[in-house]
Amino acid sequence: xxxxxIALNAVMVAVLLDLFILGSKMMTRGIFWLTYGLILPxxxxxxxxxxxxxxxxxxxxxxxxRRVAGAPVEDLLFGFSLIxxxxxxWDFFTSKSLKFVE
Amino acid sequence: xxxxxxxxxLAWDIWAVVKKSWYFDSNQIIGxxxxxxxxxxxxxxxxxxxxxxxxxxxxxxxxxxxxxTRKSSxxxx
Numbered sequence: 001x002x003x004x005x006i007a008l009n010a011v012m013v014a015v016l017l018d019l020f021i022l023g024s025k026m027m028t029r030g031i032f033w034l035t036y037g038l039i040l041p042x043x044x045x046x047x048x049x050x051x052x053x054x055x056x057x058x059x060x061x062x063x064x065x066r067r068v069a070g071a072p073v074e075d076l077l078f079g080f081s082l083i084x085x086x087x088x089x090w091d092f093f094t095s096k097s098l099k100f101v102e
Numbered sequence: 103x104x105x106x107x108x109x110x111x112l113a114w115d116i117w118a119v120v121k122k123s124w125y126f127d128s129n130q131i132i133g134x135x136x137x138x139x140x141x142x143x144x145x146x147x148x149x150x151x152x153x154x155x156x157x158x159x160x161x162x163x164x165x166x167x168x169x170x171t172r173k174s175s176x177x178x179x
Contacts, residue, residue: 003123006114030176031168035159055130062123082111086152087159089103095171 002062007077014081017088024091026084036083043079047071107152108145115148116140 018026026032050056051070063072118124119139126141134142168174 003118006118010114025179028177028179030174030178031159031163031166031170034162034166034176035155038158038162039155053130055127056124057127058124059122062118082107082151083155085110086103086107086155089106090156090159091170093103 003058003072003074004062004064007074007081010081011077011084014084014088018084022088022092024088026087026091032084032087035087036080039083040079043076044069047075103156104149104152108148111148112136112140112145115144 015027018024019028048069048071051067056071058072063074066073068076116137116139131141131143136142136145163170166174
């Protein structure tokens with residue numbers, strides 16, 4: 001598998017965990033999208049810095065080639081999965097006991 | 103939470119570095135590597151980013167006056 005495949009799989013795993021397995025359902029909540037929207041510009045800024053200064057370089061054979069702010073478009077999938085998984089797990093570990101209290 | 107993320111994503115990262123999906127400029131990193139391959143910066147990244155993500159989430163909950171266990175009008179479902 002190349003970076004594109006893994007990034008896509010990471011997103012699918014994160015979405016499945018969030019919606020169906022952990023029960024955090026972050027993707028249905030306004031606060032999640034607000035949080036992601038705040039983080040995304042900083043990811044783009046960091047990606048641009050890391051790639052324009054050639055601190056990190058990517059193998060052309062591993063990516064589809066389209067770039068956003070200097071980094072492969074796959075990086076956005078990776079970033080999304082990382083944020084979603086972090087917040088889902090946080091919700092799972094912190095509010096599980098509260099979930100079923102009405 | 104952070105421990106799970108660190109383990110999973112570092113495994114992906116190490117694998118990618120081994121097969122050279124991406125590589126680093128050795129002049130622009132600290133030079134301490136995990137398994138003599140993965141820069142320590144990558145490890146710190148996977149510790150800090152999930153933490154900052156959660157702190158952002160908690161800060162926004164606080165600012166908006168929301169309760170993570172209750173529905174809000176901005177929710178999609």
